[in-house]
Amino acid sequence: METVTKRLYEGLFLVDSGEAAADWQGINDHVKKILERSEAEIVKMSKWDERPLAYPILGRKRGTYILVYFNAPSGKLTSIERDAQLSERVLRILILRGDHLTPEDIEKDTPAVRAEKGQPVSAPVEKIVEEAIAEDKDDEILDVDEKQD
Amino acid sequence: MRSQSFKKKGPNKPMKRKKRRENTNQQNQCRFCRSKTRYIDYKDTEILGKLLTHRGKIFSRKRSGNCAGCQRKVKLAIKRARFMGLLPFTS
Numbered sequence: 272m273e274t275v276t277k278r279l280y281e282g283l284f285l286v287d288s289g290e291a292a293a294d295w296q297g298i299n300d301h302v303k304k305i306l307e308r309s310e311a312e313i314v315k316m317s318k319w320d321e322r323p324l325a326y327p328i329l330g331r332k333r334g335t336y337i338l339v340y341f342n343a344p345s346g347k348l349t350s351i352e353r354d355a356q357l358s359e360r361v362l363r364i365l366i367l368r369g370d371h372l373t374p375e376d377i378e379k380d381t382p383a384v385r386a387e388k389g390q391p392v393s394a395p396v397e398k399i400v401e402e403a404i405a406e407d408k409d410d411e412i413l414d415v416d417e418k419q420d
Numbered sequence: 421m422r423s424q425s426f427k428k429k430g431p432n433k434p435m436k437r438k439k440r441r442e443n444t445n446q447q448n449q450c451r452f453c454r455s456k457t458r459y460i461d462y463k464d465t466e467i468l469g470k471l472l473t474h475r476g477k478i479f480s481r482k483r484s485g486n487c488a489g490c491q492r493k494v495k496l497a498i499k500r501a502r503f504m505g506l507l508p509f510t511s
Contacts, residue, residue: 283463283504285504285505319463324505325502325505325506325507325508325509326505326508326509328505334505336504363503363504363505365462365500365503365504367500371458371459
């Protein structure tokens, strides 16, 4: 008899912000259902963040990210991805292997949790890029790429 | 008379060179090697955003100072972040 080995994976689901705010439990159950249908055991599931998207995805400008750590047989990943792609409630999904993750990494606070606690959360991308540009002005190193722009 | 016209007027002045920041010469490791980062997380938009131009292009190794291995890790992380809508493809 063949033994099924399960690996740890990290999955990030992108869902519509409005829908997540209206029916958070429903979205959570939907993601759980997708994973459990493919024999995945959920280790931790939490809201990662709610933020404006860098570019519109299916007409949505804001998105809520759900971060899930789960153990699943490697052969079932394609079925998880297919289910997520067929689902109208999930906009994007990215599953990566989580072999490098330590228990501390899994339990680490997400930006959403840090915002609730009142701790500083990373600035939005536009601000970070603006700051980087401001730093560049002082920089004397030649930048070939910038000149091409 | 003619030979006098070819007389050297004095030693050539050295060309003015732009001053480079001292630490760029002193640093012999890239920012990720210095902090001993083994895995660059695609969700860490704060770090990855600094490695993009205002147009959303990835900075060259020359500009960012990354080593070849770290630049490959950065490339992969930025491309993953772009797919998930965390970073722009272009702007």
